[in-house]
Amino acid sequence: MSVEFDTSSPKFAEYAQPGRLVTGEWLESRLGEPGIVVVESDEDVLLYETGHIPGAVKVDWHTELNDPIVRDYVDGEGFAALLSGKGISRDDTVVIYGDKNNWWAAYALWVFSLFGHDDVRLLDGGRDKWIAEGRPITTDATTRAATDYPVVIRDDSTLRAYKEDVLAHLGKPLIDVRSPEEYDGSRTTAPAYPDEGALRAGHIPTAKSVPWARAVAEDGGFKPRAELDAIYRDEVGLADGDEIVAYCRIGERSSHTWFVLQHLLGFEGVRNYDGSWTEWGSAVRVPIVTGAEPGDVPA
Amino acid sequence: MTTFVLPDSLAEIRDEFLELPESDRLQLLLEFSNELPDVPERYEGHSELRERVVECQSPVYIIVDVDEEGRVAMHATAPKEAPTTRGFASILVQGITGLTPEAVLAIPDDFPQSIGLTRAVSPLRIAGMTGMLMRAKRQVAARVG
Numbered sequence: 395m396s397v398e399f400d401t402s403s404p405k406f407a408e409y410a411q412p413g414r415l416v417t418g419e420w421l422e423s424r425l426g427e428p429g430i431v432v433v434e435s436d437e438d439v440l441l442y443e444t445g446h447i448p449g450a451v452k453v454d455w456h457t458e459l460n461d462p463i464v465r466d467y468v469d470g471e472g473f474a475a476l477l478s479g480k481g482i483s484r485d486d487t488v489v490i491y492g493d494k495n496n497w498w499a500a501y502a503l504w505v506f507s508l509f510g511h512d513d514v515r516l517l518d519g520g521r522d523k524w525i526a527e528g529r530p531i532t533t534d535a536t537t538r539a540a541t542d543y544p545v546v547i548r549d550d551s552t553l554r555a556y557k558e559d560v561l562a563h564l565g566k567p568l569i570d571v572r573s574p575e576e577y578d579g580s581r582t583t584a585p586a587y588p589d590e591g592a593l594r595a596g597h598i599p600t601a602k603s604v605p606w607a608r609a610v611a612e613d614g615g616f617k618p619r620a621e622l623d624a625i626y627r628d629e630v631g632l633a634d635g636d637e638i639v640a641y642c643r644i645g646e647r648s649s650h651t652w653f654v655l656q657h658l659l660g661f662e663g664v665r666n667y668d669g670s671w672t673e674w675g676s677a678v679r680v681p682i683v684t685g686a687e688p689g690d691v692p693a
Numbered sequence: 694m695t696t697f698v699l700p701d702s703l704a705e706i707r708d709e710f711l712e713l714p715e716s717d718r719l720q721l722l723l724e725f726s727n728e729l730p731d732v733p734e735r736y737e738g739h740s741e742l743r744e745r746v747v748e749c750q751s752p753v754y755i756i757v758d759v760d761e762e763g764r765v766a767m768h769a770t771a772p773k774e775a776p777t778t779r780g781f782a783s784i785l786v787q788g789i790t791g792l793t794p795e796a797v798l799a800i801p802d803d804f805p806q807s808i809g810l811t812r813a814v815s816p817l818r819i820a821g822m823t824g825m826l827m828r829a830k831r832q833v834a835a836r837v838g
Contacts, residue, residue, distance in 0.1 A: 436753070439814055443723050456815035493774065647710035 396513055397429050397487040407516075408619035410660025414653075415518045415616070416489055418527050425449055425530075427642025431486045431538070432522065435502040436493040445531040447491070447524065451480045451538060455498050455646070459505050460477040465563045465669075470545040473509050484511070484546075491517035491524065495610050501649040504666055507553055509546050514655065518614040526614075553652075555639045555665040560598065561680065565691045567632055570601040571651045572671065576643070577603040579684035592675030596684040598641065600691055602630055604632055609654045622659055632661065641667035641674075697801040703788035706746040718813050725787070726780035732756060744832060746825045751775030753782060755825060757789075757832035765797050766790050769827055771774045777814065781805070781822035785829060794837045798830055 399413035400420040404410040424430055425448055432450040434442045442452040453459065454508070461468055468476060474499055482488060488506060492499035496516055506514045517524065525531060555563065576582045579596035597603070608625055611617045626632050638661055640648040645668030652666040674680055683689030699707070710718050736743075736756055743754045753771040760766060768787045769782035789797055801807070804820035 438775055438777045439818060440719060440723050440726060440780065441774065443719060443772075444726075444776050456817065457813065462812075 396485070397424070397427070403518075403620050405615075409658040411657045414515050414657040416515050417518060418524050418529050421447070421517055422487055422529050429485075429487055431480070431482050431488050432517075433480075433482075433490045433499075433502065434438070434492055435490055435498045436521070437498050438493060441493055441521070443533070445533050445534075448530055448532045448534070449536055450491075451482075451536050453480065453490075453502055453670055455494055455501055455505075459502065467505055467508065467548065470547050473548070474543045474545045477543040478518045478541050481541055482543060483541045484544055486513070489517055489522045490514065493521050495522075495607070495614055495650070496520040497606075497646050497650055500653045500675070504553065504649040504652055508548050508550065510549060520612060523614045553656075553665055555641075555667040557667075557669050557677060557680070560639055560641070560667050560674070563637070563639050564598075564600055564681075567630075567636050567638045568598055568601040569630070569638065569648075569651060569655075570597045570603050571606040571640055571642045571648045571655065572597075572603075573605055574603060574686075576671065577601075578686050592643075592672050594675045594682055596675070596682040597671075597688075598674055598691045599681050599683045599689040601641070601683075603686075604630055604651070606642070606650045611652065616658060619658065622654060624656065626659060632659075634661065635663075636661060637663040637665075639665050639667050641670040643671045644668065645670045655658075694787060696799060698796070698799045699801055699804065700788065700792055700796050700799075701801065702792065703784075703804060706784055706788055707808045710810060713809075715809065718810055722780040722784075722810065722814070723776060725783040726776040729771070729779045729783040729786065730770065732770055736768065745802070746821070746827055746828055751778045753778050753821075753825070755782070755829060755832070757829050757836070759794055759833065759836045763793060764790075765792050765794055765833055769825075777812055777818060778821060784808075785822070785825055789829060794833045797833045799829065800826065802827065 395651055400416040402420055403417050406415050432447050433453050434446050434450045435453050439454055490499040492501050499516055499520060502515050570577050577597045609622060611615055638655060640651045642648040645666055648666050652664055655661045656664045681692040703758045710721060716734060743756055746755060751771055756768040758766050767786045768784055771779045771782055805819050811819050
């Protein structure tokens with residue numbers, strides 16, 4: 395039982411998978427409908443508590459999607475327990491939104507996708523656009539009856555890249571979505587972000603620099619198809635059939651770009667390297683390039 | 694050698710958090726966040742007193758001053774969209790204001806790890822509060838040095 399797509403937006407209709415986005419208007423008119431669960435996922439762990447979309451549940455990337463010990467995501471049992479506790483069923487349509495132009499919402503969507511949750515969408519423009527449009531926000535606690543989400547083995551083979559995969563990938567399209575300063579090696583952290591501990595600065599050889607925010611329109615939503623094609627196909631040179639890996643610092647900003655490439659532009663072999671710079675920039679004897687040029691595949 | 698002593702003001706805040714079950718601690722942090730007072734007008738234009746806390750993900754600035762009676766006053770600003778950061782700032786503002794400079798300098802550096810929020814908030818986010826505390830202590834040392 396799947397919920398119909400939002401066909402109200404001419405912008406969405408141009409995307410490869412128009413059903414992956416919903417507008418605030420579409421969502422507001424469906425709040426409380428069975429089969430739809432709204433999920434807020436933010437960088438700030440308290441933002442949801444200051445006010446959220448009525449009926450939305452919160453999923454925190456740090457404390458809920460990550461394994462508490464190993465640097466990895468929760469496993470099938472952990473994900474089943476998490477979603478059961480949130481009252482999400484396997485066949486529910488999940489609409490995710492969040493702060494920072496949906497960084498963490500896209501990250502949560504990507505993790506849901508590793509577990510093969512079929513129908514997971516983003517609210518275009520995220521939390522800020524919803525509020526700017528004057529739509530309802532509440533501090534009332536959401537209570538949803540627990541569900542029995544099945545234990546599904548996480549599939550890391552299609553949407554996720556490990557460091558070894560990236561080493562073997564060099565020479566194929568690689569997109570670095572961090573800031574230009576992180577790319578050229580003048581700093582290891584995003585401007586105004588805490589140091590998450592990379593020992594070297596620069597980028598993975600051959601990676602092209604396309605900061606994630608280039609995909610964002612002025613209203614905070616995604617840019618229209620034609621503008622995204624101009625960046626990723628015409629300027630960067632990505633072509634259908636390409637295997638593509640995107641990375642950033644810990645995999646959150648690159649989830650945003652992964653969403654654009656995979657769902658909005660319809661590339662099929664896109665993987666997110668979540669180890670990203672905090673792994674690569676500290677790993678022993680991996681090749682690194684500094685400066686503004688992508689550099690060559692190491693001999 | 695500095696001897697670390699946790700002042701009563703911060704010990705009370707710590708105990709308030711630790712007495713709550715872990716699931717309720719975020720709510721208390723939100724209360725602190727809502728209580729963060731505005732920076733007094735007299736500091737307007739005194740950009741030399743404002744220090745950006747770069748360890749925090751959101752734009753947060755702190756001002757730490759020592760009055761004629763030798764009492765420390767801490768002020769902080771952080772945007773409404775950054776309630777966690779505001780909460781951290783508010784804890785320190787409430788715990789530090791009114792102390793002597795010596796008492797501030799003696800605050801244990803690991804105070805942020807001791808208030809029972811590390812798991813609820815994540816170690817990375819707690820690092821922002823440590824950055825704020827270290828900068829406050831450095832400012833106090835500069836004012837009395």
